[in-house]
Amino acid sequence: MRCGFCLPACPTYVETQDEVHSPRGRIALMKAVRDGDIHSYEEVEHSLEVCLGCRACEPACPAGVNYGHMLEEARAIFQENKEHSAKEKLTRKTVFEGMFPNQKRMEQATSLLGFYQRSGLQKTTRKLGFMKLFPRHMQQMERVLPKVPKKSGKRKAEAIFPAEGETKATVAMFRGCLMDTLFQETNRSTIKLLQKAGCEIVVPDSQNCCGALHGHSGEKSGSIDLAKKNIEAFEKVEADYIITNAGGCGAFLHDYKHLLKNDSEWSGRAQEFSDKIVDFTSILVKLKFHEEHSLNVDEQIVTYQDSCHLRNVQGVSLQPRQLILSTEGxxxxxxxxxDQCCGSAGIYNLTQPEMSMQILDHKMEKAKATNATTILTTNPGCLLQMKLGIEREGLTNEVRAMHLADFLLEAIEV
Incomplete structure (x- = not known):
């Protein structure tokens, strides 16, 4: 397809007006590599790295070209065939093999951040001006990191939370890496909302990282290993749905059916798993949570920033808005x-900071135009990015960014 309907939907094309940084241009580059028309791959790889992977081009495409799958395959091919420096090998091994697939190590890393925040080291570091050694956006990121909660005892092998009142559905919850460490309170909020909606919730302990970071970074074999582990973990639970509260995780879990489609042993199991993936806002609306409970907050102007993957991959955009519109005040x-990307895109704001901040600054112009004092979203990366945008605009005392689950629990508990 070469019609160009994807161009106005692509954030990097909008920012650069360069065809190389558009979905159509990137597909042309992939094709040229395959056909042997390009023999120097640096520009091709750079173009793929600058892509956010937001997949906004997919709903815009009249032919339904699945660009996201093509992007991940292309990145995987580059990673398999390029020479890595010793430093890059060590970094990738640490991140993709040592940290994210191991929840205990994720917890340990988060505990170190918690110690940094609570011990007085954070205040001392700022007072001494140590953070000034880092780029401006990194200084701002450090200021908006959420407070790490203290670890509360040993994790249960398998946690079960009963429904309040009549049990309308049995659901299994995907807890996520960041959501289970930096955003534990949001996970708790989600569970409480599901309980009030009439769900019995099972949280399998043997679940692992979803593999999205691996898949988006060309580490395909790692993402496949994690997918199989998660499928096995959730097969042990007889649940009607598998619930997610992070748009990025939910989209990758939803795509397990594509990731394992050529594996005869796993393709059917992956399809069954993917068919059960449901965002928490969808199940709340389905079970009429917003109709059966009174939601009230203090008078405030609220706006919503879509999670790209929740909207573009899972097709969820109306449900979060329905829940917000049902909240008095x-x-x-x-x-x-x-619906356009905020510039977070996993670790994109670390790997492509210039483009990420450019996109974020334009996003904040639109957020400020709403006069909102509360910006809601449904993905941890988006949440941190919007907090960063608020910090960059000097609006920390006037505007807050929240996960929608925390906002809804606040509304029902007032």
Missing amino acids: ANYQEMKDA
Whole structure:
């Protein structure tokens, strides 16, 4: 397809007006490599790295070209065939093999951050000006990191949370890496909301990282290993749905059916797993949570920033808005281009900081135009990015960013 309907939907093309940084241009580059028309791959790899992977081009494509799968395959091919420096090998091994697949190590890393925050070391570091050695956006990121909660005892082998009142559905919850460490409170909020909606919730302990970071970074074999482990973990639970509260994780879990489609042993199991993936807002609306419970907050202007993967891959955009509009006191103002990426895109704001901050600054212009004092979203990366945007605009005392689950629990417990 070469029609160009994807161009206005692509954030990097909008920012650069360069065809090399558009979905159509990137597909042309992939094809040229395959056909042997390009023999120097640096520009091709750079173009793929600059891509956010937001997949906004997919809903815009009249032919339904699945660009996201092509992007991940291309990145995987580059990683398999390129020479890595010793430093890059060590970094990738540490991140993709040592940390994310191991929840205990994720917890240990988060505990170190918690110690840094609570011990006084954070205040001392800032007072001495140590953070000034880092780029401006890194200094700002350090200021918006959430407070790490203290570890509360040993994790149960398999946690079960009963429904409040009649049990309408049995669900298994995917807890996630960041959501289970930096955003534990949001996970707790999600569980409480599901209980109030009539769900019995099972949280399998043998689940692992979803593999999204691996898949988006060309580490395909690692993402496949994690997918198989998660499928096995959730097969042990007889649940009607598998619930996620992170748009990025949910989209990758939803795509297990594609990731394992050529594996005869796993393709059917992956399809069954993917068919059960449901975002928490979808199940709340399905079970009429917003109709059966009174939601109230103090008068405030609220806007919503879509999670790209929740909207573009899982097709969920109306449900979060339905829940917000059902909340008394929340004066909802739709943000212009709320469906366009905020520039977070996993670790994109670390690997491509210049483009990420450019996209974020334009996003904040649109957020400010709503006069919102609360910006809601449904993905941890988006949440941190919007907090960063608020910090960059000097609005920390006037505007807050929240995960929608925390906002809804606040509304029901007031």
